[in-house]
Amino acid sequence: MNAENTPILRIDSVSKTFGPVTAVGGVSLDIRENEFFALLGPSGCGKTTLLRMLAGFETPNSGQILLEGRDISPLPPEKRPLNLMFQSYALFPHMTVRQNLAYGLEMERLAKSEIVRRVNETLATTDLTTFADRKPDQLSGGQKQRVALARALVKRPKVLLLDEPLGALDKKLREKMQLELKRMQHEAGITFIVVTHDQEEALVMADRMAILKDGKLLQCGSPEEIYEAPADRFVANFIGVMNFIDGRVNDRSVFEVPGLTLPFDRASAGAAALAVRPENIAIAAPGEGLAGTVAEIAYHGLDRVLHVATPASPIPLQVRVQANGAAAHKVGDALSLKIDPAKCRLFQ
Structure with missing residues (x-):
């Protein structure tokens, strides 16, 4: 195995387990350096x-947690070379930013010159040098978030754990801080493990992600792998927007529903669910695809999502079309939809 992996x-x-409840059930994961x-997963x-x-x-209750090959499961939090950053930030209100960063190093009884050097380095990495002498009540939400991150980074943990780190921020600041977190992780050269229920956040920030449900690991892979090739219907529905069409596969490996037939290689005969992303449904020439009628239109700036009623599904299919330069669709318009089986997943 090479060093990168x-x-x-x-x-x-x-x-x-907590009494009769299994919170985590036999999860195994390998997390790489840097x-x-x-x-990622729903609440609970x-x-x-x-x-x-x-x-x-x-x-x-069972299993091991190995850090660089050493079982750290029996060790108390303060003996582990990991640091947990809480969503609440938990900054000392009476201390300046610089003092907040220095506090943990002072508790380790490091030399003053080493503390000053590491604090200054970390202030620079997190773009906080300008705010070093301010107290938390003089900072914005995004700045407090960066101070909490800096305070964790300054101790140079081998792994930094982040629990919903952007949960307290508004949408626009969250989007900005997602890129900031990714930049700081890259510059610090530290492994980050972040817990989030926000699928979009995970897609933007993560090199790899694990999807959990009811304490079980459903899938682990890159954002692209999980978005493009979800392991099951739950993952497909949880990550991004997905259309599902319930139907049957005949003995010739053809998926069939009213108004639509799609051939697949080596699909088993029986009940099946076809999964297709809104961006993977094309509008075809009249009469050349699945017939439908526009039931609703949602404008998203760069694109529009057409909700198209079809005989294939009781739920309108979502179809994403570019807003810029696209023909203006209206509620009630008749459309033909083209679905490429190569861009679909078939769950049986």
């Missing part, structure tokens, strides 16, 4: 419990 952190068959890794899926076990605030 060597796991710095190995989660090996880790489980955690990777931005996202744990086990992602925060898993993060707390990595940090040492919860103890696994």
Whole structure:
């Protein structure tokens, strides 16, 4: 295995129960050095419990957590070379930004010259030098978020754990800070593991991501892999927008629903669900595809999403078309839709 793919952190068959409830059930993951890794899933899926076990605030009932090959499961939080950044930031209000960063290093009894050097380096990396002498109540939400991150980074953990780090920010600032987090992770050269329920956030920031549901790992891969090739219907529905058409595959491997037939290679005969992204449905010439009628139009700036009623599904299909230069569609317009089986997933 080359250095780029060597796991710095190995989660090996880790489980955690609370009474009769299994919060995490036999999860195994390898997380690489200098990777931005996202744990993603709906509320109650086990992602925060898993993060707390990595940090040492919860103890696994079974399994191991290996950091650079060493089992850290028995170690208390303060003995682990990992740092957890809380969503609430938890900054000391009576201290300046510089003092907040220096505090943890002072507790480690580092030399004053080393503390000053590391604090200044981290202030520069996180673009906080200008605000070094301000107190938290003199900072914006985005600046406080960066201070909390800087305070974690200054201790140079091998792995930084982030629990919904952008949850307290408004949408526009969240989008800006997603790119900032990615930049800072790259510059700091530290492995980041972030817990989020925001699929868009994970797609933007993560090198790889793991999808959890009911304490189980459903799929792990790059954002592109998970978006383009979801492992099952839940993942397909959870990541991005997906149309589902429920139908049957006949004994000739052809998917059939009213108004639509699509051939597949080696599909098993029986009930099946066709999954296709809105951007992968094209508008065809009249009479050359699945017939439909525009039921609703949603304008998104760069594109429009047409909700098209068809005989293939009781739910209108979402079709994404470019707004700029596109023909103006109106509610009630008749359309023909072309679906390429190569751009679909078939769940059976």
